[in-house]
Amino acid sequence: MSDALAVSNLSFYYGRAQVLDDLSFTVAAGEIVTIIGPNGAGKSTLLNVIARSHRLRRGAVAVAGTSTSRMSQSQVVRTGCSLVPEGRQVFSTLSVADNLLLGGYTRRRDNTTKKLLREVYDLFPRLEERSHQLAGTLSGGEQQMLAVGRAYMSQPKVMLLDEPSLGLSPQMTELVMKVLKRMRDENGLTIVLVEQNARAALALADRGYLLNAGKFVLEGTAAALRGDPAVKHIYLGGASSTEQVEGPLADSLAAELAE
Amino acid sequence: MQSVLTALALGALYGALGIGFVIVHRLTGMVNFAMGDIAVAGAFGAVVASSVLPPLAAIGVGALTGAVVSVLMYHLAIHPLRHQSLMVQTIVTLGVGIAIRSAIQLIFGTGPRQFEPITSGSSLTILGGSIPLQSLWLVGLTVVGYLGLAFFFDRTLSGKALSAFSVNAYAAGVVGISLTVMATIAFALSGAIAGGVLAAQVPTSFITAGAGLALGLKGFIAAILGGFEKLGLTLVGGFIVALVEVLVARNVSAAQASTIVFLLLIVLLVVRPQGLTRKVAADRV
Numbered sequence: 001m002s003d004a005l006a007v008s009n010l011s012f013y014y015g016r017a018q019v020l021d022d023l024s025f026t027v028a029a030g031e032i033v034t035i036i037g038p039n040g041a042g043k044s045t046l047l048n049v050i051a052r053s054h055r056l057r058r059g060a061v062a063v064a065g066t067s068t069s070r071m072s073q074s075q076v077v078r079t080g081c082s083l084v085p086e087g088r089q090v091f092s093t094l095s096v097a098d099n100l101l102l103g104g105y106t107r108r109r110d111n112t113t114k115k116l117l118r119e120v121y122d123l124f125p126r127l128e129e130r131s132h133q134l135a136g137t138l139s140g141g142e143q144q145m146l147a148v149g150r151a152y153m154s155q156p157k158v159m160l161l162d163e164p165s166l167g168l169s170p171q172m173t174e175l176v177m178k179v180l181k182r183m184r185d186e187n188g189l190t191i192v193l194v195e196q197n198a199r200a201a202l203a204l205a206d207r208g209y210l211l212n213a214g215k216f217v218l219e220g221t222a223a224a225l226r227g228d229p230a231v232k233h234i235y236l237g238g239a240s241s242t243e244q245v246e247g248p249l250a251d252s253l254a255a256e257l258a259e
Numbered sequence: 260m261q262s263v264l265t266a267l268a269l270g271a272l273y274g275a276l277g278i279g280f281v282i283v284h285r286l287t288g289m290v291n292f293a294m295g296d297i298a299v300a301g302a303f304g305a306v307v308a309s310s311v312l313p314p315l316a317a318i319g320v321g322a323l324t325g326a327v328v329s330v331l332m333y334h335l336a337i338h339p340l341r342h343q344s345l346m347v348q349t350i351v352t353l354g355v356g357i358a359i360r361s362a363i364q365l366i367f368g369t370g371p372r373q374f375e376p377i378t379s380g381s382s383l384t385i386l387g388g389s390i391p392l393q394s395l396w397l398v399g400l401t402v403v404g405y406l407g408l409a410f411f412f413d414r415t416l417s418g419k420a421l422s423a424f425s426v427n428a429y430a431a432g433v434v435g436i437s438l439t440v441m442a443t444i445a446f447a448l449s450g451a452i453a454g455g456v457l458a459a460q461v462p463t464s465f466i467t468a469g470a471g472l473a474l475g476l477k478g479f480i481a482a483i484l485g486g487f488e489k490l491g492l493t494l495v496g497g498f499i500v501a502l503v504e505v506l507v508a509r510n511v512s513a514a515q516a517s518t519i520v521f522l523l524l525i526v527l528l529v530v531r532p533q534g535l536t537r538k539v540a541a542d543r544v
Contacts, residue, residue: 051433053429072437073432073433073435076435077435082434083433085429085430085433089427089429089430089433090427090430091422091423091430091431093426094419094422094426101416101419102420102423103434105416105435106435108416150434151434154435
């Protein structure tokens with residue numbers, strides 16, 4: 001079992017409305033996989049079920065070979081699967097440092113807090129400058145950094161990110177994406193990235209899935225998805241000319257990834 | 260001056276009960292109307308323990324009893340209803356309060372109980388007013404309890420986790436903080452401070468099985484004055500409630516003191532629901 005994350009036959013309903021329909025996929029250790037798709041496709045729901053913010057009723061999930069299907073939310077975090085939720089969801093009235101410390105709540109007996117805090121501050125120097133500030137006073141980009149850092153504090157094997165680029169400037173998006181890549185390259189972190197910003201996501205990811213109405217309608221390497229006419233048409237700005245598809249952000253990230 | 264000193268001890272009691280309300284409300288969003296009866300259960304625990312233990316240790320047993328009853332209440336009555344609305348949970352606390360009160364009456368009867376004060380000897384005289392030494396213990400215990408709680412919430416990871424839960428419950432779940440564990444801690448702390456402080460008051464007056472409802476409501480007013488948020492302001496609120504009660508009892512009518520305090524509660528809820536705090540918590544119960 002080298003899969004960092006294995007999801008099999010997962011279905012989810014809100015009341016009677018089916019949101020996820022028999023989804024199965026695996027993510028190898030150290031892989032970055034993105035799930036793109038339109039609003040309401042079920043992307044956020046999928047991550048929340050894997051992280052157990054929503055109950056898992058049908059299907060199975062395993063993290064690094066350990067079944068998490070019967071686990072509580074905190075046990076899932078302890079097993080090594082952390083969610084960076086949509087809209088960042090920082091503890092706004094607590095300080096940046098406290099937010100990070102609480103991220104390590106499930107590791108509080110491991111004595112690794114100081115080391116992890118140092119690593120987060122190295123990844124995001126801005127957070128160290130603002131460590132005593134209340135999280136609610138940070139800018140959107142800084143809050144996103146904090147949300148990623150908070151998840152990192154639990155020493156995850158798999159990090160699930162729900163639309164980290166939402167509401168961020170292109171520069172800030174690029175910065176967050178770079179850090180994600182760095183966490184994968186340096187720590188072997190496995191990343192599942194849900195994005196509306198397909199361009200940025202596909203520039204970073206190794207593989208991708210296109211989710212629509214609760215089903216995977218397309219899957220493949222990031223390069224293949226970038227070249228797919230349907231994906232191009234719908235998610236990369238409806239452009240056929242390569243000029244527009246390859247935006248400045250995608251270019252710079254592609255260059256980064258090529259190194 | 261005498262009124263102020265009497266109100267100081269009574270206010271510490273109401274403040275402690277108010278803190279009990281605030282701790283549970285901050286975490287769960289519900290109002291625990293069984294608070295007063297939990298405190299009475301603690302006081303009776305101390306009465307029982309006082310037959311074999313010295314008074315200070317008996318008060319410790321009182322705090323422990325309050326904590327245990329409070330935690331049992333959470334796991335038996337509230338936890339099974341955690342997916343229900345806050346209104347349902349709050350109404351259930353009223354029922355639990357009646358159940359606790361009835362159980363105490365069955366075991367101990369309706370008569371008053373008392374035990375020996377910690378420090379024997381007469382009262383201390385300050386600026387022309389006198390305060391029983393036991394009341395000083397009560398005030399001291401409340402202050403120690405308050406400082407301990409303030410330290411817990413500001414400095415320890417578990418305390419911060421409790422605060423985190425009240426700031427953003429969804430995110431607290433996401434980082435792996437369990438509501439069940441946090442609620443158990445919150446109910447234990449609230450039961451302990453209310454039970455312990457009420458137990459400390461028993462030697463200066465006495466305790467009856469039915470005292471819980473009125474005590475709880477006065478603690479509730481203190482909690483409202485503290486905005487159902489701030490522990491320190493809740494203590495101040497407790498003192499204000501007690502001062503009003505003592506002044507009315509002295510200058511108007513002892514029999515009407517409680518009535519006037521509760522009238523004040525209604526006026527307060529209408530005129531200043533945010534209590535002594537500046538902001539209105541509009542979405543709270």
